[in-house]
Amino acid sequence: MPDQPRSQDPRRSVPRTDALLAEPPVRAAEQRLGRALVKSAVTGVQDRIRAGELTPDDALTAVLDALPPTASSLRPVLNATGVLVHTNLGRAPLSPAAVEAIIAAAGTTDVEIDLATGRRGPRGEAAIGALLDAVPAAEAAIVVNNCAAALSLVATAFGQGRELVLARGELVEIGDGFRIPELLESTGARLREVGTTNRVTAEDYRRALGPDTGAVLKVHPSNFVVRGFTRAVEVDELAGALAGTGVPLVADVGSGLIRAHPLLPEEPDLQSTLAMGADLVLSSGDKLLGGPQAGLVLGRADLVQRLRRHPLYRALRVDKTTLAALEATLRGPLPPVQQMLAAEPSGLRARADAVAGRLTAAGIDAHVVDAPARVGGGGAPEHPLAGVAISLPAGFAEPLRRGARPVVGYLEDGRTLLNMRSLAPADDDALADAVLEVGRRWT
Structure with missing residues (x-):
């Protein structure tokens, strides 16, 4: 040719x-x-x-x-999974107050300078103050980059070359193959396991104490639950057993719940755990607290100061934007995760009915169903939350994930479910628009 x-x-x-x-x-x-x-x-x-x-x-x-909307490849996603704290979707969505605080802190800030004197000032003092106001049982606090970092810092400072005592039933593996005993041993600490997988007593802990004991740990088992012939030692009983020994009791409560919540009766919280006698408590900042990714350490001032002065703390401390977002979360209006937790089932159904009405008017096979929701992030695994979902044909799931504004739902009994409890009310129109766009492409 x-x-x-x-x-x-x-x-x-x-x-x-x-x-x-x-x-x-x-x-x-x-x-x-x-x-x-x-x-x-x-x-x-x-x-x-x-x-x-x-x-x-x-x-x-x-x-x-x-052209992409931003220079980052991360895309905003509508979380319709019914899991409030979804690790794969970035855990807690930040409040508008926290987002504004991050933007304000993004440039040069007074994060570590006293503007009155022009001299170096304490780093993150305002965020720490907000944390202590929220948890008055704590004498002092520090913030590191996640809860695993907090546990690593504690294990290194108190357990390196020494023994950390903890129950066998708390040697758990959580998401992505992350194992608590491997983390602790990587710090140079030796583990002294007590009790059996299903039963442990205060006497088991007492017998394990010795001159090499660095601390006693109590670790939230996350999604792991033992039923039947079981016994655990609660923090108040354990604190009594350790009284006078000089051995610190450190409780990793996991989810960052500030105070006890009526919908989550078995979920430990920071205030109650300290009030029961724990010397230090550890938790995440981006779960039920509703803030940015962070690890929180609160408790006795002398122990917190020991952690603050440890060389490893420098490697684990958080940046200015995290401090700003954490302070705004604690000082500002109720963050989205806590709003989702507090949502009334009747309000969820009214929202679902309104969205489903728009969809059926456009000829889409949509109806409203009851569908339980979950806290997620390892929190309250035994306590589902009342939820309501929009039910669509199964074929909607993939194109919704691939849409201009991705929607992540889940498949159940051959249908795509979009759970309203994990969605903010402000996202209802965007949800309906995304489903309508998929429906238009199909017809």
Whole structure:
């Protein structure tokens, strides 16, 4: 076949890279996203023109459509799983107050300077103050980058080259193959296991104490539950057993619940655990507290100061944006996770009925069903929450995840369920729009 005349070669009609990059809206996008991302979008559009998928006249519009909303690959997702604290979806969504605080802290800030004197000031003092106001049973507190970091710091400071005493039933594995005993042993601590998998007594702990004991740990078992012939030693009983020994009692309560909650009767909380006699409590900041990823350590001032002065603390401390978000979460309005937890079933059903009404009016097979929700994040595994979901055909699940605003639901009994308890009311319109868009593509 003879070569095409040069005038008919489609490559000659492809807009030049420099010409597209010089277009004012593309230049503006480059200021926001960076040259590499913008140039990649331009190259992709040029390839589509060469393949005959687009005409040269479509080039500018196609480039702008191909640009990502931000320079990050992370995308906002609507969590319709019914799991309030979903690890795969980033755990707790931040409150508007926390988001504003992060933006304010993103530039240069007074994170570690006293503006009155011009001298170095205490780091994160306001966030620590907010934490202590929320948990008055604590004398002092520090913040590290997650709860595993808090446990690592405690194990290193109190247990390196010594023994940490804990119940066999608390040697658990949680998400992604993370095992508590491996973490503790990696710090150089020796584990002294007491009791059996299903039963442990205060006397078991007392007998394990010796000159090499660095601390006694009590670890929240997360999603692991033992039923039947069982016995555990509660914090108040254990604190009594350790009285006068000088051995600190450290309780990892996991979820970051500040105070006892009526819907979660068996979930330990920071205030009650300290009031029962724990010397230190550890928890996450991005679970039921509803804040940013963080590990919280609260309790006796002398023990907290010992952790603060340990060399490992420097490697584990949090940045200015985390401190800002944590303080705003504690000082500001109720964060989204706590709002979801407090939602009334009647309100959830009214929201679901309104969304389902829009969908059925558009000819989509949608109806409202009862569907339990969960706290997630290892919290309150035995206590489902009353929930309501919109039920759709099973085929909706994948295209909803792939949509312009991804929606993550779940499949049950051959249907796609979108649980309303894990969604903020402000997201209801976006949820309906996403389902309607999938319905339009199918019809």
